[in-house]
Amino acid sequence: MNAKGREKKGAASLATNRAARHEYHLLDRFEAGLVLTGAEVKSCRAGRVNLKDAYVRVKGGEAFLFNAHVSPYAAAAREEAEPTRPRKLLLHAREILRLARDSRAEGMTVVPTRMYLKNGRIKIEIALAKGKRAFDKREAARREEVEKEMRRARGAKRGV
Numbered sequence: 001m002n003a004k005g006r007e008k009k010g011a012a013s014l015a016t017n018r019a020a021r022h023e024y025h026l027l028d029r030f031e032a033g034l035v036l037t038g039a040e041v042k043s044c045r046a047g048r049v050n051l052k053d054a055y056v057r058v059k060g061g062e063a064f065l066f067n068a069h070v071s072p073y074a075a076a077a078r079e080e081a082e083p084t085r086p087r088k089l090l091l092h093a094r095e096i097l098r099l100a101r102d103s104r105a106e107g108m109t110v111v112p113t114r115m116y117l118k119n120g121r122i123k124i125e126i127a128l129a130k131g132k133r134a135f136d137k138r139e140a141a142r143r144e145e146v147e148k149e150m151r152r153a154r155g156a157k158r159g160v
Contacts, residue, residue, distance in 0.1 A: 015115040017051040024129035032124050033090030039076035044122050056110035056126050058100040063089040107131050
């Protein structure tokens with residue numbers, strides 16, 4: 001329990017961007033808050049989020065999440081905003097400056113990797129990433145296949 005008498009809650013994952021690991025070498029990771037409307041929060045908590053084509057850009061000293069699809073919440077009282085609208089990220093100023101500086105380099109970008117709940121608040125993990133080349137992707141696929149075969153072999157060995 002913390003000082004206010006509440007139990008700490010773990011980080012419950014709401015959405016992941018599995019394509020990011022395949023398309024990019026993920027370097028530095030940052031935790032950011034997200035500015036959402038009430039209906040968007042309900043939809044995120046229900047897991048109705050897609051981060052596949054999402055990316056982060058720094059404009060005017062602020063970081064924004066683009067192309068993250070948050071499905072409209074069915075029980076919302078009024079008309080909902082556009083599902084892929086840009087959403088402001090809440091980061092420290094020095095983190096925003098670092099992201100802006102590092103993402104300007106050739107082949108570098110900032111991508112969201114997962115959205116999760118932390119102490120009742122919705123957070124998003126973003127990563128500074130460098131694009132993989134085709135041979136990197138093939139090598140990673142071969143490595144994953146070998147690891148999968150090894151796991152199968154160990155499982156079969158235990159079953160005997």
